[in-house]
Amino acid sequence: MLDQPLIKILLLVAIVVVTLMLNRSGAGARHQAVRRLMLVAFVLLAAMAVLFPALLTQVARFLGVGRGADLLLYGLTVFFLGFVASSYRRMRQMEQQVTTLARELALRAAIHDSRGHTRHEDGPTGPQT
Amino acid sequence: MTLSPPVEDAWLVIPLFNEATVIEEVVRAARRTFAHVVCVDDASTDRSAGRAAAAGAVVVSHPFNLGQGAALQTGMAYVLAATDAAYLVTFDADGQHRVEDAAEMVARARDEDLAIVFGSRFLDDRTRPGLLKKIVLKGAVWLTNQQTGLRLTDAHNGLRVLRRDAASALDLRQNRMAHATEIVLQLGRTRLPWAEHPVHIVYTDYSRAKGQSLINSVNILVDTFLK
Structure with a gap:
């Protein structure tokens, strides 16, 4: 498990890239699965960094980074950027859904009113304080 | 102008x-001038x-x-439905818009069989925005033309006539201010006949105070690219 650290890093980077690409093609079961795999990989990597700090430093040296802690920071930065990108997309999607829903409500109420029905004196019915 | 009968087949859509x-x-x-007006109240306080x-x-x-773009889309959906x-x-x-301009634009759409008439404050020199505002507006025009x-x-003029x-070809997804570019983009894709019509914008103290602050153009710019 402790051999071939370079390939593991490369694989991890590949997963990040793939996830970023998947983010573009919208959410789905595949997207979610890859996100979970990434999370597992992240946990494993973190555990390894705690248990074998020397290993992390070795990898960092190999990649031309001074200390293992620095490498960790870089990795975290990339991870965070991916997270920001994916949550921005998800927020936009949710905003669209909420807008569609609110518009439908507004239109229904307006068309209802224009057909001669009236709403309650103080706005739409429902629990109000 | 006051003697002409009110326009019955055109609805005014006002985001409010x-x-x-x-x-x-x-x-x-x-x-x-216009018999029918729909105001989309965007949860005013x-x-x-x-x-x-x-x-x-x-x-x-x-x-x-929800924002002005969303309000416009709602208003259009109401008129269509x-x-x-x-x-x-x-x-x-x-x-800040003049009703006479709107009436002229509808008449022109009818006469020339146009599907889209954009109002433009830069076709003649009646409208006088400040220098900085002019630079920002011209920049927006350039950017919109590149994209569309x-x-x-004049890209960011709120006065438009749509057949x-x-x-019905429009589906605005930019809820906030970047919708102005989005409208032009989507209308351009329809390949329907269009024209620009010179309009006069009345910059009152009120509209100046309420209008787009220039710093907000940063937001518009970012929204335009980050879809």
Whole structure:
């Protein structure tokens, strides 16, 4: 498990890239699965960094980074950027859904009113304080 | 102009957000020319909706604030769903557009069989925005033209006439201010016949205070690229 650290890093980077690409093609079961795999990989990597700090430093040296802690920071930065990108997309999607829903409500109420029905004196019915 | 009968087959669509001090007068003035006005109240916190209704507008109320682009889309959806209007006119609530211009634009769309008439404040030199504002507006025009392939002289003018087929082709997803570019983009894709019409923007102290602050153009820029 402790051999071939370079390939593991490369694989991890590949997963990040793939996830970023998947983010573009919208959410789905595949997207979610890859996100979970990434999370597992992240946990494993973190555990390894705690248990074998020397290993992390070795990898960092190999990649031309001074200390293992620095490498960790870089990795975290990339991870965070991916997270920001994916949550921005998800927020936009949710905003669209909420807008569609609110518009439908507004239109229904307006068309209802224009057909001669009236709403309650103080706005739409429902629990109000 | 006052003797001509009111326009029956064109609906004015006015996105409305906290304009209680002016909206009643704006709607009243508009209704001397246009029989039908729909105001989309974007969850105003003042009495805008009531004032607009008092002046004879149909009011469609968003349950919470969604932004001007969303309000425009809602207004257009209302006109398409609840009326058989041939044209709709997007119009600002703050009184900076002139009703005469809107009427001329509808007449022109009818006469020349145009699906889209954009208002432009830069086709003649009646409108005088400040220098900085002019630079920002011209920059927006350039950017919009690059993105859309249309050759407009004024991209962010809220006064537009859309024929029913043009309006039904629109699906605005930019809820906030970047919708101005989005409208041009989507209308350009329809390949329907369009023209620009010179309009005069009345920069009152009120509209100046309410209007786009220049710093907000940063937001528009970012929204335009980050879709």
